[in-house]
Amino acid sequence: MKFIDEAQIEVIAGHGGAGSVHFRRETMEPWGGPDGGDGGRGGSVYIVALPTLTTLMDFRFKKKYKAPNGDNGSGKGKAGRAGADITLRLPVGTIIRDTVTGEVLYEFVKPTVEPFMLVKGGRGGKGNMHFATSVHQAPKFAQPGEEGETISISLELKLLADVGLVGFPNVGKSSLIAAVSAARPKIADYAFTTLQPNLGVVRIDEDRTFVMADVPGLIEGAHEGIGLGIQFLKHLERTRVFIHMIDAAITTRDPEEDYNIVRQELGAFNPELLKRKEIIVFNKIDAAQDDTEKLDAFCAKLEAQGKIFRKVSVAGHDGIPELVALVADVLFTNKYDFVEKRA
Ligand SMILES: Nc1nc2c(ncn2[C@@H]2O[C@H](COP(=O)(O)OP(=O)(O)OP(=O)(O)O)[C@@H](O)[C@H]2O)c(=O)[nH]1
Ligand SMILES: [Mg+2]
Numbered sequence: 001m002k003f004i005d006e007a008q009i010e011v012i013a014g015h016g017g018a019g020s021v022h023f024r025r026e027t028m029e030p031w032g033g034p035d036g037g038d039g040g041r042g043g044s045v046y047i048v049a050l051p052t053l054t055t056l057m058d059f060r061f062k063k064k065y066k067a068p069n070g071d072n073g074s075g076k077g078k079a080g081r082a083g084a085d086i087t088l089r090l091p092v093g094t095i096i097r098d099t100v101t102g103e104v105l106y107e108f109v110k111p112t113v114e115p116f117m118l119v120k121g122g123r124g125g126k127g128n129m130h131f132a133t134s135v136h137q138a139p140k141f142a143q144p145g146e147e148g149e150t151i152s153i154s155l156e157l158k159l160l161a162d163v164g165l166v167g168f169p170n171v172g173k174s175s176l177i178a179a180v181s182a183a184r185p186k187i188a189d190y191a192f193t194t195l196q197p198n199l200g201v202v203r204i205d206e207d208r209t210f211v212m213a214d215v216p217g218l219i220e221g222a223h224e225g226i227g228l229g230i231q232f233l234k235h236l237e238r239t240r241v242f243i244h245m246i247d248a249a250i251t252t253r254d255p256e257e258d259y260n261i262v263r264q265e266l267g268a269f270n271p272e273l274l275k276r277k278e279i280i281v282f283n284k285i286d287a288a289q290d291d292t293e294k295l296d297a298f299c300a301k302l303e304a305q306g307k308i309f310r311k312v313s314v315a316g317h318d319g320i321p322e323l324v325a326l327v328a329d330v331l332f333t334n335k336y337d338f339v340e341k342r343a
Contacts, residue, residue, distance in 0.1 A: 005157045007059035008099055010066075014042025014083030016122035016145025017070035019130075023138065024076075034139055035077050036128040042121030042148040043067030043083030049108035052208040052332055053091035054162060055201045056155050070145060073127040080124060087115050089207065091157055099152040118153075122146035161199060161213035162331055164236035164276075166266065167245035168258050169217025169227070172283040174198065175314040176245065177214040180324055185214055192216060192228055197235045204328045213239065220261045223268035233269040241330050242266075242278040243323075248295055248311065249284035256298040277330055280309035281323065286316040308336065 017039025024032025045067050065088060071080030090096075096106045125143030132139055165173040169191030177183045181200025186193050198214040213235055216228040223230050236242070244262060246255050259280065266273040280302060282295065302309045310326065312319035330336045 005056045005159045007056045007155045008063065008152070009059055009155065010064045010150070010152050011045050011088070011119050012064070012066040012150045013044050013119040013121040013148030014067040015069040015148050016040070016042050016124040017072040017080035018144050019125035019127035019142030020073035020075060020078075021128045021140055021142045022075035033137065034128040034132050035075055036142050037073030037076070037078040038080065038127050038130075039073045039124030039143075039145040040070030040080035040082040041124050042070045042145065043085045044117050044121040044148075045119045046085055046087040046115035047090060047096075047106075047112070047118050048087055048115045049090050049092045049094060049110070049112045050207055051092045051111045053089060054209050054211050055091065055159060056094070056157050057201055057209070058089075059155055067121055067148065069148075070121070070124045072145075073124070073142070077127070077129055079127075082124070083121055085121070088118070090155065091209075093157050095156045097154045097156065099154045105153065119149035119151055122148040159199065159211055160238045161235065162210040162239060163202075163212045163241045163243060163327055164239035165212060165214045165243050165245060166218060166236070166262055168219060168247065168253075168262065169193070171217070171245045171247040172314045173214050173217070173245050176243070176281075176283070176320075177212050179314050179317070179320055181212060183212075183214070191219075195228065197232055202324060202327075204324065208328060208332060210327065210331055212243075218262050218265045220265070222265045230265055230269045233266065233273065236273065237270065239276065241327060242273075242276050243281055243327070244278050245281045245283050247284055248282040249287035249289065251289055255282065255295050256301070259298070277336065278307070279323075279326060279330065280307060282309065282311045283314055285311045285318065286313040 019039050020036030022036035024035045067086045068083035070083045073080045092108050094108050123146045125145045128139045128142040174185040174187045174194050177200040180202045183198050183200030185198040194216045200212045203209045215232045219227040
């Protein structure tokens with residue numbers, strides 16, 4: 001799914017503090033020499049590109065990034081404090097353009113090894129203590145601080161879904177994306193509520209987000225055009241993980257059969273999709289039938305195959321934070337790499 005994420009921001013480095021004009025004043029020395037200290041340098045703005053961020057969403061809320069100014073110098077030769085540097089965290093893949101010229105300044109194709117400077121803070125001004133000469137012993141001037149650099153940049157990132165939600169219609173796929181992201185897809189108690197893929201950004205913590213794609217439901221024969229077909233599966237080709245959702249409450253179908261049918265349809269579209277890591281999620285556990293024999297038998301099979309599965313209730317908010325943490329582990333750690341090797 002190719003969505004472009006864009007943001008425009010102003011980045012302003014801190015102004016350098018002014019040098020101080022000051023003279024020594026002591027009881028024994030009422031007309032002492034100049035002792036105005038230097039101003040501190042302004043804070044600079046650095047950039048890092050992180051592999052664990054996947055969107056520019058933070059930059060759409062906050063548009064101005066300013067590093068603090070340096071403090072002014074003061075008497076007794078005291079230097080002003082430097083303004084602290086700030087660091088902007090961008091996802092790998094971000095392209096930075098100069099908003100004014102449109103010129104590409106940077107493209108982060110891989111994570112940055114160390115932060116690099118985007119705009120530099122202004123130098124602090126020198127205090128008057130530096131300007132005394134034999135002929136000019138009481139300079140009444142000091143250097144002002146320099147301005148910090150400023151730039152207006154456009155950020156651009158191709159959004160790719162990391163996680164694809166697949167399953168029969170009406171199992172609760174859209175309900176899940178709505179529960180864990182800001183996406184607000186249509187949710188209703190009938191098949192094929194979702195007609196178009198939806199993207200949602202799921203935030204785990206400050207440094208980690210992932211993009212989830214909710215697509216229309218699959219049914220038997222989808223590869224022959226039944227239901228909404230399978231063309232929308234092209235949006236899932238670049239995902240790294242599938243959440244395969246199964247309705248644990250339905251009485252007219254069998255969970256294992258549902259699972260196999262959806263797998264067949266995925267394979268008919270592209271056999272590569274079957275190699276994707278998958279998390280099997282049994283939803284609507286709040287409304288599950290009393291007779292859980294079939295479900296239990298299927299779970300035992302999955303367990304024996306070393307597959308990852310969870311039972312949740314999206315509507316009842318049961319097991320959802322745990323599911324998000326599991327997805328994060330599958331995406332960002334190698335804890336679950338064995339799953340891929342077995343496939
Ligand atoms: N009892 C129960 N109902 C749920 C749960 N999660 C979702 N539902 C309901 O199941 C119905 C279908 O939910 P959707 O999220 O639209 O399902 P979907 O898989 O996106 O369906 P399609 O878009 O048609 O493929 C809605 O009426 C939801 O309110 C749950 O945990 N328990
Ligand atoms: Mg839906």
